[in-house]
Amino acid sequence: MFGGKKFDPDTEIPDLTGKTILVTGGxxxxxxxxxxxxxxxxxHIYLAARTPSKAQSAISDIKGTAPNANITFLELDLAxxxxxxxxxDTFNAESDKLDVLINNAGVMALPASTTKExxxxxxxxxxxxxxxxTKLLMPTLQRTAEGKGDVRVVNLSSEGHRLPPKGGLVLKxxxxxxxxxxxxxxxxxxKLANILFTRELTRRYPALKSVVLHPGGxxxxxxxxxxxxxxxxxxxxxxxxxxxxxxxxxxxxxxLFAATSEEAKTGTYYVPTATENAxxxxxxxxxxxxxxxxxxxxxxxxxGY
Numbered sequence: 001m002f003g004g005k006k007f008d009p010d011t012e013i014p015d016l017t018g019k020t021i022l023v024t025g026g027x028x029x030x031x032x033x034x035x036x037x038x039x040x041x042x043x044h045i046y047l048a049a050r051t052p053s054k055a056q057s058a059i060s061d062i063k064g065t066a067p068n069a070n071i072t073f074l075e076l077d078l079a080x081x082x083x084x085x086x087x088x089d090t091f092n093a094e095s096d097k098l099d100v101l102i103n104n105a106g107v108m109a110l111p112a113s114t115t116k117e118x119x120x121x122x123x124x125x126x127x128x129x130x131x132x133x134t135k136l137l138m139p140t141l142q143r144t145a146e147g148k149g150d151v152r153v154v155n156l157s158s159e160g161h162r163l164p165p166k167g168g169l170v171l172k173x174x175x176x177x178x179x180x181x182x183x184x185x186x187x188x189x190x191k192l193a194n195i196l197f198t199r200e201l202t203r204r205y206p207a208l209k210s211v212v213l214h215p216g217g218x219x220x221x222x223x224x225x226x227x228x229x230x231x232x233x234x235x236x237x238x239x240x241x242x243x244x245x246x247x248x249x250x251x252x253x254x255x256l257f258a259a260t261s262e263e264a265k266t267g268t269y270y271v272p273t274a275t276e277n278a279x280x281x282x283x284x285x286x287x288x289x290x291x292x293x294x295x296x297x298x299x300x301x302x303x304g305y
Contacts, residue, residue, distance in 0.1 A: 004273035007253045009037040013260045016043035020097050021259065022137070024048045024076060024130070025105025027058040030156070030215055033252040034102060036062045038259070039069035046091060048076040048105070078105055078129030079115040081303055088136035097144040098137055100259050102154045103130040103194075108187055112179035117303060120178040122186050127193035130155070131296050132305055138205070145207040152209040154258045155198045159214045159271070161283055163188030168282035169196075171295050192282055195269055196289040202267035203286075204293075209266040211258040216272040218251035246272075 021038055025031040026047035035045050039062055049055040055073045062069050074091055077083035091098075106126045115124030134153060145151040163184050169192065170178075178186050198212035250272075257274040258264045269279045282288060 004254075004271070004275035007257045007261070007273055009253065009256050010040075013037065013041045013256060016041040016260070019043045019099040020046070020095055021100040021102065022046040022048060022074070022091065022098060023102045023104050024078065024133070027051070027054045029248055030218060030252050030255065031102075031104040032058050032061070033248045034104060034255055034259075035071065036065060037252065037256055039071060040066045041260075043070070043099075045069070045071045046074045046095075047071050048074040048087060050075070050077045076105075076133070078125045078133070079121065081115075081117055081129070081132055081300070081305060084129055084132045085136065085305060088133055091137065092140055095140070097147075097149070098140045098151070099144055099149055100152045100154065101134060101137060101141065102156075102255060102259055103134065104154075104156050104255065105130075106156060106190075108158075108160075109183050111183070112177040112186075114177050118175055119299075120174055120176065120186055120190075122183075122190040123174050123178075123193065126190035127197065128296060128299070130194075131197060132300055134201070135300070135305075141208060142205070150209065151207070152211065152259060152264075153198075153201060154255055155194050155210070155212045156255065157194035157198075157212050157214055157269070158187075158191040160184065160188050161191040161195055161214075162280045164192045164282060165189055168192055168285065168288050169292060171292070175299070192280070193292055195279055195283040196285070196292045198269075199267060199283075199286065200289040200293045203289075206266075209264065211264050211266065211268060211270065213254045213258055213270040214272070214277075215251045215254055216246050218246060218248055 021043045023031050023035050026035045027049035035047050039045050059071050076087040110121050113121045141151050165185050195212050198210050201210040253273045254270050269277050271277045
């Protein structure tokens with residue numbers, strides 16, 4: 001969690017004037033810090049989040065340190081395909097270019113439940129929602145790349161991708177709450193899907209730079225669902241885990257590297273800070289990546305997307 005190279009966003013992020021960057025989950029945690037650092041370098045930021053009031057608070061926060069920040073709020077709920085479609089349509093109507101898409105938002109260790117369309121909440125939010133969002137933004141991404149732009153898709157995964165069900169994915173159960181599976185197994189499946197999605201993006205869209213990463217163990221509040229469901233266990237584990245957690249500022253470095261550095265490599269899985277990692281055996285399975293892509297496309301088609 002504390003290894004890797006040094007990356008100083010103040011000096012190593014280039015001038016981003018003229019660049020349009022969209023960050024999902026930009027209202028708090030890693031997303032907020034990512035927006036803050038990119039805005040300081042003159043990018044036009046689209047901050048995508050579910051709640052307008054929280055997004056506006058985040059924008060005010062960013063402008064406190066970067067008064068000239070150019071930030072546009074985009075309402076997005078990744079647990080609703082209808083919301084994803086609306087957000088993509090809004091963006092495409094407002095902007096004719098997209099240089100970097102950072103699929104940062106995510107949920108972790110939630111009780112068994114489903115998205116609006118009935119998919120396991122973690123898999124539906126972390127994978128399916130981002131898959132559809134990326135799919136709908138792809139024409140704009142490709143058009144920007146045709147203009148010889150350095151166009152990137154950055155996906156956040158986790159070392160939790162090493163905790164999936166046997167076989168890596170249980171797609172036959174994904175359209176349910178998967179209550180018979182441990183919450184960390186469900187989370188592991190969603191994070192494995194993020195890496196497999198990136199692998200397949202790299203193969204299908206070589207004109208784009210597609211990168212996936214684990215930001216590290218960050219104390220962002222992402223595990224609040226687990227804490228609410230298992231308060232006594234969380235109270236026991238927190239003092240054990242706390243010494244191994246790092247700050248949001250440190251945690252955002254790898255995605256900032258992936259989004260802006262010339263050294264970032266397409267199709268690569270990075271761990272902190274910006275260190276190449278092979279990932280699990282399942283995450284390197286090209287057949288599994290293809291199966292996930294085709295399954296997701298079929299599911300989206302059934303919902304009219």
